[in-house]
Amino acid sequence: MPPTRARRPRSRLSKDEIEDFFARLTEAIPDPKSDLEYSNAYTLLVAVVLSAQATDAGVNRATRKLFEEVLNPQAMIDLGEERLREHIKTIGLFNTKAKNVIALSEALIQLHGGQVPDNREALEALPGVGRKTANVVLNIAFGHDTCAVDTHIFRVCNRTGLAPGKDVRQVEDVLIAVIPKPYRHPAHHLLILHGRYTCMARKPHCWRCPVIDICRFEPKNVNPG
Structure with a gap:
């Protein structure tokens, strides 16, 4: 019997859900950019x-x-x-x-x-x-369509089901494969900022999350107290 191939990670969200995911993040974060200060x-x-x-x-x-x-x-x-x-x-x-x-x-x-x-x-x-x-x-x-996976993006992608992976390279590979074309360049900052200010590690602010109904994370933190 031939050996079973390991299943490649893939998004747990549908194509329409992924499109909606990024559309909502874009509406919530209309000017996504790095928090780092630089001049060139x-x-x-x-x-x-x-x-x-x-x-x-x-x-x-x-x-x-x-x-x-x-x-x-x-x-x-x-x-x-x-x-x-x-x-x-x-x-x-x-x-x-x-x-x-x-x-x-x-x-x-x-x-x-x-x-x-x-x-x-x-x-x-x-x-x-x-x-x-x-x-x-x-x-x-x-201006390249790259997506650097830091701790925030790794957490958001695994928690939401957008791009699950055991390591940052797996997450990056899934992301690059599923991000809709209009969002490929801003996706990096959209996901970082969402993870930094809404989908935090210990107590995510699910009650104000724009993708709460798409996200696969359970149990959701719906108590702002």
Whole structure:
């Protein structure tokens, strides 16, 4: 008897439900954008690298003064690792992140003329940059239809049934397959913001959720008290 193939994860929602899901999120969040503060592709890249295992608010507090004097890779190298650490010492893993930011800045100058590449392979080759960071930069800075799966998106997709998966790559693959074309670019921020401010981990605000009747999560938290 031939071995049974493992069933590939897929959405628990119907095609019409998925369309309605994103239409409602778009109505509830008409201007979805990152909570990170940045001024160009380089400062965005740095902010996303710093945001690993840290909150966007915490990163913003640390980078406001930093980004007043550092807007490109050469300025970061001129600042130096020690002074960079002083700027970001309130962020978790700041020693490792400082090393990575200096190293990726050097790589950008040596390999890409000081410019952030519009290419996944090149981005992921930079120190401290993984698939999630590359997805965020490609989506925000270059308009690619990517969807970086962070803890918020992973939770929302599994909880609602939109894109179940055992790991972030499974969730990402299902998402890319099912997101309706008009929502492929904004989906990343729609899902993050929904997870951050409505579908929270411990006590989701189901009573004000725009997709409460589509969501497969049970039991729903319908008590705002």
